[in-house]
Amino acid sequence: MSEFSKFYTWLFVLGALLITAGLAMAQDQPTRSIELVAGDLYRFQNNAHYGVFFVTDEGVVLVDPINTSTAEWVKAEIKSRFDQDVIYVIYSHDHADHTSGGEVFAETATFISHINAAGKIEASGRSAVPDVVFDTHLGMNVGGKEVWLYFPGKSHSDNLIVVHFPAERALFVVDVAAVRRLPYQSFGDYYFPDTLEALTAIGQIDFDILVPGHGSLGVRQDLLDHHSYLAELYQEIVTALEEGLDLEQAKTRITMSDYRHWGQYENWLHLNVEGLYRILSAP
Ligand SMILES: [Zn+2]
Secondary structure (H helix, E strand, O other): OOHHHHHHHHHHHHHHHHHHHHHHHHHHOOOEEEEEEEOOEEEEEEOOEEEEEEEOOOOEEEEOOEOHHHHHHHHHHHHHHHOOOEEEEEOOOOOHHHHOOHHHHOOOOEEEEEHHHHHHHHHOOOOOOOOEEEOOEEEEEEOOEEEEEEOOOOEEEOOOOEEEEHHHOEEEEOOOOOOOEOOOOOOOOEOOOHHHHHHHHHHOOOOOEEEEOOOOOEEHHHHHHHHHHHHHHHHHHHHHHHOOOOHHHHHHHOOOHHHOOOEOHHHHHHHHHHHHHHHHHOO
16 A cells, blocks of 8 residues: 555544544534523424423423433523523423423422323333323413413323413424424324324414424414324325225325425325324224
């Protein structure tokens, strides 16, 4: 090997090492941000996951701590920006990717969830288990401001609730709706047709701003559009099953082409068809 090519070999190795180190650093540094939704409601981000917090004179109401390091970060941000403690932590549903890290607020907060979430959170070994549970709805008045929690029936899990901030005209909805983006992959822990009925119920809440747990902020119409997507996909699969189509035939036929411009269309359409086909063809 000539000196010249040795030099380039070393340069290549050095470059590869730097790229690896850079990737490792990027993995250590999650993407985090805090954005104002409206009024006193803020949304915070940890990579693809979002929670919200609501600032009042009495203290802060936080929904979905996400995980321990996110909770520690957002707790410090709330303290430095508003000089407030989190006095209520609401869990949107039992899934650990949204509702871990509650223990960070254990000294100051009361924990709230749907009644069906409590046992699952406890069984998962998380220490910050719900203190207050409810079944259909729960109204809160914190520092003179209203927060309403609704259980719309089974949808994504048997315990997902939506959180309404009437003065901000905003609704926080995790997992069961997204803004111009296909539902996540293959409908893990979903109930059908219950989800369609739940989305009808959510659509009856009086709000303008849709605040999802993944992806960008949206408006009321985005929730209705997400409902339409699911209702159409559901009908397509019911028809395919009635006609005796197997999964591969269903995947070929069902294109949902009106939604071609939505996020993750190329990646997740087949997974959506597969997931719902399996759920609807289960004995
Ligand atoms: Zn979930």
